[in-house]
Amino acid sequence: MSEPYAIRLEHIWTSFGDKVVHKDINLALPKGEILGLVGASGCGKTVLLREIIGLQIPNKGEIFVMGESLKTISSSHGKRLRNHCGVLFQKGALFSVLNVFENIAFPLRELGVEDEEFIKRLVFMNLENVGLSAKDAWLKPADLSGGMTKRVALARTLILEPSLLLLDEPTSGLDPISSQDFVDLLSGLHQDLKFTVILVTHDLDILRDLCTQVAVLADQQLVAFGSLASILACQHPFVQRYFHNQRAQRVFSYQAKTQPQTQQGQLNG
Template sequence: MIESPKDTSSCAIRIEHVWTRFGEKLVHKDINLCLPQGQIMGLVGASGSGKTVLLREIIGLQTPTQGEVFVMGQSMKSTSASSGRRLRNNFGVLFQKGALFSVLDVFDNIAFPLRELGVRDEELIRHLVFMKLENVGLSPKDAWLKPADLSGGMTKRVALARALIVEPPLLLLDEPTSGLDPISSEDFVELLSSLHRDLRFTVVMVTHDLDILRDLCTLVAVLADHQLAAFGPLAKVLSSKHPFVEEFFHNRRAERVFQYQETTHG
């Protein structure tokens, strides 16, 4: 079992003794974790291991059966409804398939969070939307496209622009490169890395993408057997003897992807 850290002041996200059950089904068993501010954490696990459930608990869309989740020092369990909404305004969320509104064009999709927050200055909205389009490598003319007109890579970029429009300190991503071809996936990783260097947000990312874990994540958390089986920098996780870690990180393809970590740290 991985214990809670003694010093929690630097934790952007702190998970303390979280258990999650759905009826008789156990999902999480006594999970403890501190994600320091400014880090990029990849959350890994087999299908059904509770990765998305944990993400929903961090966002506050779901409450653990036991234990607490703290985001930026604030308990998601004891937060009032209004305080919870204000706290979630500091989150940027990118869902697996982008979750763009099909009836809205790109401009209005990106502007949506600002309007939900009550921003009425259309000139300001226009400035911020076009700035974010540029940040994610899209052109002004792309603003008037509908989601149906976008490639997979463009959809992810628009969804990222929408997630970042209020410049949140915390970004939560669910399989951000799922469905992308290798070139689009690599482009997205380079884009996110560049934005992270500039904005220094904290990232929680559910992923099974080995290249992302190698190239982007500063920390890796592995869920297996209902628990946090391994947590830390990739080199530390690679040294874990947990059966799922060995199966996921030491198969033939993974060995090729992580070869330089083994050479450097082995």
Template sequence: MTDGEVIRMAHVWTRFGENLVHRDISLSLGRGQILGVVGASGCGKTVLMREMIGLQTPTQGQVWLLGESLAEADARRKQQLRNRCGVLFQGGALFSALSVFDNIAFPLRELKTLDEELIARLVCMKLAMVGLGETDALLMPAELSGGMVKRAALARALIMEPEVLFLDEPTSGLDPVLGEEFVGLLGQLHRELGFTVVMVTHDLDTLSDLCTCVAVLAGQQLVSYGTLDDAIACAHPFARDFFHGKRAQRILGRSD
């Protein structure tokens, strides 16, 4: 693994019983890049992301995260590596019984190394960073709009100052205006903080506006890995349907 690589996967195969999910997948992601992972529903996009962060072990092959082999790391070391990553789950996955403040503070409190005064300062900083105010911190998840849920979940994902940010369908459930605002926020934070991003998405606007590289999963394999132009040029039927439909042509400004 080279110094500039944040994630590397080599000849990864994934099986669940008789079901083959991934077939011989290899890729590497450099520091500061934004990777968009696309593919049909059920093709293993989220599973691939879980393998990158060490939450799931592939059936065969090797995965490196932040320069270290996950296969050689014990449970304690894997957790230390995960502490250098942030995750925004699909739908936000906020704890319904905790306020926004307590949701964001939760990862820091789990460390048991910071006092409450410092935790409060850090939470307020992250709230401001994602465009939420101190009054929003007192709300419960059920009182939040869809856009506010995403922002609160993003603040929680950023609270540990992650080097790598994993996002699972970050704009799902948002209307076009809120989705555009959220993509703009992600782009701004990426420019300011310089973290590496892996995101599972089906949103063409997000791919076009944010991603520096695109991975296309289809037929259990990685059929394209490179720039958005590489994905658009991919001859696989899924890629042709995804990147050359009428909506894609309108968003990407291309025509066949």
């Protein structure tokens, strides 16, 4: 029987010296979901992303990615697993000395792909997938708008056809139109490619329009996890402040009529 979960976190504890960041975090995310990870600044959201892709090791606990334990996996198998995980950093992290084509092609060249026609075909296909044209391939990152930078970074992320995408504040710095365009783009790609997404965000509109699941970090713990409607029903003080302030109430007003019981009680038992 295949593993139904893209990610499983079991009793994750993370600390830096005396500072505890994560305290007994448990989460099981089914494949194909789009999870919005929210919390106050400094609560450890990006740290959790780094742990999921193996760039950082938690002090205690175990992380499973596509059924594979990061604690026991071999280094060669771990590298292959990471090739199935795409990461989009907050500011795109494009290489400034490379043009768009070479930025997108970079993961293929790192894997040792030498067939230039194959690389060219994949690069232009992914440019088209993210709504850019062939002529954009020869631009440098400095010539790109914020929205184009995000699209190029997403194209690079998708070049290896990952089954898991990890996005850190994907709409940060974008104007409302570019932000909505990016959300629509990601939603369309998700419907076509069926990948799993974990995204760190403070954008309430993304939580409403894109995410199928929401996880809330507060007080070093995962205090709520489930559908947006269930999160809105959670009584934790941070959740109340975050999701029921004046602006949030305007954004989530259509959700107010249905608020099923939150899964909070199942999280850290």
